[in-house]
Amino acid sequence: MSSTGLTGLQVRYEDVLAARRLQAGLIENTPIQHSRALARITGSPVYLKCENLQRAGSFKVRGAYTRMARLSPEERSRGVVAASAGNHAQGVAVAAKHLSVRARIYMPVGVALPKLAATQDHGAEVILHGATVDEALTEAQRYAADSGAVFVHPFDNVDVVAGQGTVGLEIVEQVPDVDTVLVGVGGGGLLAGLAVALKHEAQRQGRQIRVIGVQAENAAAYPPSLAADALVPLQRVTTMADGIAVGKPGQIPFSIIKELVDDVVTVSEDALARALIFLLERSKMVVEPAGAVGVAALMEGRIENPGVTVPVLSGGNIDPMLMLKVIQRGLSAAGRFLQVRIMLHDRPGSLATISRVIAENDANVTGVDHTRIGGSINMGDVAITIFMETRGEEHCAAILQALRDEGLDPQVIHG
Template identity: 60%
Template sequence: MTIPVTLAGPTLDDVEAARLLVRRVAETTPIETSRYLSDILGTTVLLKCENLQRTGSYKIRGAYTRMARLTEEERSRGVVAASAGNHAQGVAFAARELGIHATIFMPIGVALPKLQATRDYGAEVVLRGHSVSEPLQAAAEYAERTGAIYIPPFDHPDVVAGQGTLGLELLEQVPDLETVVIPIGGGGLASGVASVLKRRAAEEGRTIRIIGVQAANAAAYPISLAAGEPTDIAIGSTIADGIAVARPGTLNFAIIRDAVDEVVTVEEDDIAQAMLVLLERAKLVVEPAGAVGVAAVMQGKVSAQGTTVVILSGGNIDPLIMERVISHGLAAGERYLKLRIPLPDRPGQLARTSEIVASQNANVVEVLHTRHGTGLQISQVELELHIETRGPEHAEQVLGALREAGYQPRVDF
């Protein structure tokens, strides 16, 4: 991709200036090698661990950059933001460090850990509505009524420059990088990192390929890029709430259109499996939005030659949601089978099926025995088994053993 001289967004000098500010509060997060993903992609895959950043995500970079550049008069008026999670924590933390009063509007159903963390950083939290759109409107009205400075989550040059500091870190930590995979919501992170990497690559006469990833149920960028302008979409249900944005940012869209080579999407099951892999293989807790890049690699959505970096953009996840995601990821990876087996209504059948499962070294974790299943004959009962396996091959082995014994197991998704 040839980068036009008129590429929108911050220059390298702008991002370098932002870095002087960001260094006051943000960590240089580590790079970890993933052998598992390297084997899948056929080249070296590294993980940029922004899930280990202060406040649990990259958001502190852009929020602090924007707020550190406010005048004394603007700071005296306070700041306001709307968010269901990471942006709220980034703004609250930055406000505490800069001595600015922050008011954050959050939806009523926001996860308790995110709500408490935002309050613990010193922000005044106002719960409003049941989706992000209502807090956004409330924040805009508050800014107009009180004169507080609204801190946008992605669509502002200072925010983009702040997020771009992550790109400078990548260039220093992985000088030979050739491909970068970045989660995209509104586009703040992707536009900041892409503008840095593409400008530096152009200066050095080399190529760096950038791939953006969105959740399929909240993918505004493919539609917007096809239309040639930011376009509103209806957001479906997604566990990746951190990147569930109905409309791309105007500035962000302009940069991503010119500097990001490809935008791909991943499904909900893909994201759950990616989070599970990161837990098991990398020992990293990553929120759904932060794991979409790994999901894209696992599902063959990324093609790359040379060193590839996948950005893990955040690690803020409610433990209750994590529990559900792990269960869903196990099921999606066929490591947790739910089987329905019609049986003759006579003694010993439950014991026999359990022995067959045990003989295949699988573990039965739950059993339901009923005479009231749909389609059962009068002389039949239905056995519902919940079984832990080691993966698809082992699951098929268990099913094969049951079939060989004359049973007709049905996998219930």
């Protein structure tokens, strides 16, 4: 992809500068945090751009406010409408409250309760509709057409893209020698805006700044779309990273990304879970899965010769129930949590053998479940499920081998 096609784009560097002036007084310059732990992994400096500490918990308020602050008095009188499962909803709600504009937000049925409550607390009217964000989006657009309310798109709008690009202006000021910036991608608004800002700065300085998008592999619409040079919708999107669970790129972001962005890579769900755990433990950062994709790419070695690198932690709005599940999956993927199922004859002493083997191998049992009834359990047998804290993949392998040496057949259950 080209890093020189800065002319003829729908969003220009001057638009990003104008957005920054417009945002003064509401949007915060979020901090940069050096990560020694990631630097040891990559062999080069790594700085975390902490947009999880932004107003409303994500970068989304930058674009929403830029779009809404440019509405005419007549447009503001009609109110705004949007659709989102969380971050965009809160961004629109915060912007609307600041501008004294009525806001109606459509959210899918089953949306995480903390995100629903936060959006309402910011003063927006919330309507639950549909099972997916796409269904909520369709209803929001219908309401806009019927009522005259202004629809605020989460990413496919020039003002929104320009507003998100202000993150890039802060990065080059905070890390002047940055070589690589990693950005999570859903619809593409943040990646497109960042690319406009960063590539202009790189051209002005006569050097290279790589801009790389990162998607969850089960929600990766950009790689096939870029290969086809056309928007290719996904048939199915399944990822814990709900903030980037978008099945079709935005037309405006796509037109910018294909010209300016150096690459788009993907990461697995296990990599996302490991990255979230890493950020909690090493950086003391609460980050949602979508905000951890850049760190996941670094930890998985997906970025060659990264140099001075800035992953953008794009958001920190995570449902505590999801966090529990992600933590368990992350610990399991890192070999620090082992769950096994063992079939035994239901007689005294059987469980004692398992307990002895586990104790001899220095694992900590956190839970045991006995099941005597089930389609796969024979009469006189019992299924024992054991949950253990472990010290890594080698420790897990040693425990499993020790159980096998006792004539047992442990089946690993993925956390």
